Amino acid sequence: MVKNANGERREKTNLPAKICAACGRPFSWRKKWAREWEVVRYCSYKCRAKRP
Secondary structure, rough: EOOOOOOOOOOOHOOOOOOOOOOEEEEEEOHHHHHHHOOOOOOOOHHHOOOO
C-alpha cells in the first residue's frame, strides 16, 4: 500500500497513470510527484530533454 499526498492509502495497482508527452508511453504516479502530479508531463529526464 502507498499513501498519497492527502494521506489516503492506495494499492499499487490503483495508482493514477498518464501518457508521456515525448515518447507516448504510459507512466504511473510516483511519491516524489505527489505535490505536482497535475503538472507532470514527461516520464523521465531523458524525455523532458527531447521535448517535441
